[in-house]
Amino acid sequence: MIFHLLRLVWHRKRQSALLLAELFASFLVLFAVVLGGVVAGDNWRRPLGFEWEDVWFVGVRASSGDRPDEGLAGRDLVALREAVREFPEVRSAAYVDPAPYQHSQWMDGGRIAGRRVMWRMARADDGLPAVLGLKLVAGRWFSREDDPAGTTPMVVSESFARHVFGTTDVVGRDATSEQEREDAAPPAKRRIVGVIADFRQDGELMGPEHYAFQRAEPASGEMRRLPRVLLVRVAPGSGVALEERLLRRLERERPGYTFQIEPLAQMRSSRNATGLIPLATGGVVGLFLMVMVALGLSGVLWQNVTQRTREIGLRRAHGAAAADVFRQVLAEVALLVTLAVAAGALLVVQIPLQDLVTGIRPGAFAASLALTVFGLYGLALASAAYPARLAASLEPAEALRYE
Amino acid sequence: MIRLAGVEKVYRTDRIETVALSQIDLEVAAGDFVAVMGPSGCGKSTLLNLIGLLDAPTKGTVELAGKPVASYRDRDVSRLRNETIGFVFQTFHLIPDLRVLDNVELPLLYRKMSGAERRARATRALERVGLASRLQHFPSQLSGGQQQRVAIARAIAGEPRILLADEPTGNLDSQMGDEVMGLIEDLNQKDGVTVVMVTHDPRQAEKAHRTIRIFDGRQVAC
Numbered sequence: 001m002i003f004h005l006l007r008l009v010w011h012r013k014r015q016s017a018l019l020l021a022e023l024f025a026s027f028l029v030l031f032a033v034v035l036g037g038v039v040a041g042d043n044w045r046r047p048l049g050f051e052w053e054d055v056w057f058v059g060v061r062a063s064s065g066d067r068p069d070e071g072l073a074g075r076d077l078v079a080l081r082e083a084v085r086e087f088p089e090v091r092s093a094a095y096v097d098p099a100p101y102q103h104s105q106w107m108d109g110g111r112i113a114g115r116r117v118m119w120r121m122a123r124a125d126d127g128l129p130a131v132l133g134l135k136l137v138a139g140r141w142f143s144r145e146d147d148p149a150g151t152t153p154m155v156v157s158e159s160f161a162r163h164v165f166g167t168t169d170v171v172g173r174d175a176t177s178e179q180e181r182e183d184a185a186p187p188a189k190r191r192i193v194g195v196i197a198d199f200r201q202d203g204e205l206m207g208p209e210h211y212a213f214q215r216a217e218p219a220s221g222e223m224r225r226l227p228r229v230l231l232v233r234v235a236p237g238s239g240v241a242l243e244e245r246l247l248r249r250l251e252r253e254r255p256g257y258t259f260q261i262e263p264l265a266q267m268r269s270s271r272n273a274t275g276l277i278p279l280a281t282g283g284v285v286g287l288f289l290m291v292m293v294a295l296g297l298s299g300v301l302w303q304n305v306t307q308r309t310r311e312i313g314l315r316r317a318h319g320a321a322a323a324d325v326f327r328q329v330l331a332e333v334a335l336l337v338t339l340a341v342a343a344g345a346l347l348v349v350q351i352p353l354q355d356l357v358t359g360i361r362p363g364a365f366a367a368s369l370a371l372t373v374f375g376l377y378g379l380a381l382a383s384a385a386y387p388a389r390l391a392a393s394l395e396p397a398e399a400l401r402y403e
Numbered sequence: 404m405i406r407l408a409g410v411e412k413v414y415r416t417d418r419i420e421t422v423a424l425s426q427i428d429l430e431v432a433a434g435d436f437v438a439v440m441g442p443s444g445c446g447k448s449t450l451l452n453l454i455g456l457l458d459a460p461t462k463g464t465v466e467l468a469g470k471p472v473a474s475y476r477d478r479d480v481s482r483l484r485n486e487t488i489g490f491v492f493q494t495f496h497l498i499p500d501l502r503v504l505d506n507v508e509l510p511l512l513y514r515k516m517s518g519a520e521r522r523a524r525a526t527r528a529l530e531r532v533g534l535a536s537r538l539q540h541f542p543s544q545l546s547g548g549q550q551q552r553v554a555i556a557r558a559i560a561g562e563p564r565i566l567l568a569d570e571p572t573g574n575l576d577s578q579m580g581d582e583v584m585g586l587i588e589d590l591n592q593k594d595g596v597t598v599v600m601v602t603h604d605p606r607q608a609e610k611a612h613r614t615i616r617i618f619d620g621r622q623v624a625c
Contacts, residue, residue, distance in 0.1 A: 004505065004508070007502075007505055008498075012500050310496065311498055314496045315509065317484065318485065318490065318509050318513065318557070319481050319510050319513040319561075321477050321482075322477050322481075323478065324481070395457075396457040396458075397449075400457070400492070
């Protein structure tokens with residue numbers, strides 16, 4: 001029967017092509033939406049690499065500066081940090097820039113040890129691991145002992161280490177970018193002192209990206225750019241009262257500065273909500289499209305059944321039961337879906353094969369493909385069910401007389 | 404082989420009730436060749452549909468091979484139709500998108516049978532009607548007579564015991580009509596297939612063993 005239906009579909013190329021094109025396009029749209037959802041879900045389940053609960057963001061800005069980081073002085077930042085640490089509710093405080101969930105990113109890139117690499121990075125002081133609960137997997141966090149080395153100490157994520165060096169045993173390795181043009185300024189010297197578990201600055205919806213922290217300790221003298229976010233770990237349950245006291249203390253400590261305090265939990269909610277907007281939009285558009293496809297498919301099949309009324313009558317006369325007719329209509333649709341899925345799958349597997357998109361785990365890709373295939377079969381068969389029922393309910397004698 | 408007793412067929416719509424057949428009593432023995440004649444709209448095709456289990460009577464009973472079929476479920480009626488009855492229609496009813504061989508295979512698709520056996524049986528049926536060289540043609544590439552021969556091949560591919568022909572020569576010229584009638588006679592005489600044929604043509608009806616006349620839905624002579 002399958003070959004019979006295949007021949008029928010093949011000889012009705014023109015009618016089948018339209019349905020096939022619709023199913024193929026639906027496959028691609030559905031796959032994109034499902035992949036987005038699966039990847040977001042997959043990212044959500046991964047470890048963040050830091051702890052955001054009971055951590056507050058304190059944005060520090062000099063009133064005299066035009067830019068956020070202009071006018072900051074290292075000694076002022078140290079004084080502010082010390083002032084915050086005086087509070088009994090404060091467990092630890094450290095500078096970082098940019099901070100987790102902040103709408104700001106710093107990209108760096110170059111050729112290190114012969115491998116081209118792009119990475120996200122932040123400047124941080126010596127106390128950040130205690131505030132964010134960063135998990136060191138090798139080496140140590142940078143500290144005062146790195147001051148005389150003459151190179152910038154760097155702590156990299158596991159994915160960075162593996163990508164560049166193929167291992168996480170990279171402590172002490174030179175991470176200076178190779179000079180690619182002779183007329184360019186010599187690159188800053190960098191040395192890896194530690195490796196942390198993968199760190200996702202943008203939070204739960206961020207895919208895995210290479211990450212590195214570079215030392216920027218305000219107490220270690222002048223530097224070109226100072227970090228301008230003080231992260232403060234507070235005692236659980238601390239609230240607005242502490243926030244107000246902190247703010248007043250900071251303003252008293254350095255009247256020439258302005259401060260913005262916000263719990264990281266709040267920033268997380270806002271960031272995730274922003275991240276979910278395109279996903280939700282894609283989902284709604286995808287759903288709307290699928291409904292349109294289902295209605296279109298149902299309409300086309302209904303028309304198809306009407307056009308084939310006499311053929312259905314003929315099949316009934318030659319021994320097809322109503323159930324056989326019902327199954328045949330569904331089987332023809334399933335056959336078209338199979339062809340569309342085969343063509344679509346051939347196209348989308350190029351994404352991992354050609355490395356067109358990074359950061360998607362093979363498991364997430366396979367799950368998306370499987371969900372899309374099942375989804376499309378389900379959608380098409382559900383759309384075909386009513387026309388198939390109509391076809392099956394035709395009385396053979398009437399169907400044969402149909403003009 | 405076929406027995407109709409007190410059969411009546413009424414078509415009802417919201418306003419109108421049309422009696423298509425009334426008080427039909429008919430027996431057709433195995434190997435018989437019966438012609439059904441009558442003016443257009445008298446109920447000949449309705450009678451054929453009832454015999455062929457394509458329709459159910461409003462009143463009365465239809466028996467096939469000694470079994471009343473009224474209580475049969477759709478699946479059983481379909482199987483009985485598939486295994487016992489072959490149909491030939493005036494307008495051939497070939498599926499234009501399928502090749503000749505695929506058209507002839509149609510009744511065999513609804514039997515448990517391997518693809519190879521299906522092909523072999525369909526090919527034999529086409530050889531029987533003299534169209535072995537047209538297996539891969541589409542219906543549109545054949546003449547009317549050839550198309551009706553394909554329809555006969557399709558009807559006999561399943562080796563049915565009954566052949567129901569609804570004006571099989573109605574759309575053909577006399578020469579092609581004679582060819583088709585020759586095939587039907589051959590099936591009746593050589594293979595013992597029971598034939599019930601609706602026709603307008605007295606010349607074709609003469610080839611049957613007997614003729615039933617229908618007028619205004621009633622059987623007027625046997």
